[in-house]
């Protein structure tokens with residue numbers, strides 16, 4: 001009898017009291033919390049935990065704390081992290097198609113990038129790596145890139161012989177070679193020190209990354225070139241994602257859609273504020289680029305398109321150009 005009562009009590013405890021531990025989901029990225037990506041990751045945590053109470057715990061790791069460039073993609077495929085959002089420049093190893101986003105002077109502005117990403121062609125790219133085990137959950141904006149260096153860059157010839165830090169992208173490598181620069185692929189976490197110690201002379205990044213990582217404190221000039229875009233694809237491990245219980249996958253998917261919307265709002269609204277903060281700090285001189293200068297850079301970099309158009313696919317380039325005209 002005593003045994004029966006004890007057994008019944010234990011069963012009750014399992015049924016009502018002891019809850020299964022929430023599923024831990026790690027979201028790792030390399031930038032600061034204040035940036036569009038940092039804000040989107042935190043919003044995702046808030047929304048996913050609200051939609052799936054007690055079922056999931058989202059752990060966000062900013063600033064390359066958990067995994068930096070070069071390691072995060074491998075970690076995702078190994079199941080050591082479940083969500084990452086690398087820059088579109090960092091997918092070269094997995095699909096040549098995403099190189100489209102690195103072509104210099106392809107998109108007029110972020111609105112054009114947005115239209116291309118929303119198009120049939122842009123959406124198709126989200127599933128272009130599924131055979132490699134990667135599923136795209138959506139695009140996320142950061143912003144247009146600005147050139148920075150330890151000397152003013154007016155005409156392309158001014159970049160001759162300068163060492164530029166680039167993301168791990170063959171297109172960006174050719175972009176700087178096209179103006180006589182020496183590009184070097186470096187992880188994001190190494191950029192500040194590389195600029196500070198003179199390992200490189202210049203780089204390119206949107207305002208939110210420049211300000212939050214203090215690149216303007218170790219660069220003398222920032223040229224408002226808007227010559228390319230730095231955006232992200234939020235990705236997950238296909239096998240892990242497809243194996244989730246349907247209610248969890250649905251909740252996470254909805255939370256991600258909303259979080260991306262929020263991050264994109266931050267990207268659109270805060271870009272000018274980050275620029276203003278860099279100017280107010282008065283460490284680097286921010287220089288406008290004249291139409292004449294920009295035309296010269298565009299012309300100098302145009303051969304890069306020809307070089308990569310074949311592997312990217314001319315149809316994609318056409319669709320991207322169409323997004324400039326609306």
Ligand code: LMR
Pocket residue numbers: 030031086087142167187188205209230
């Ligand atoms: C960079 O390496 O410059 C960027 O991709 C960092 C980021 O994630 O915005």
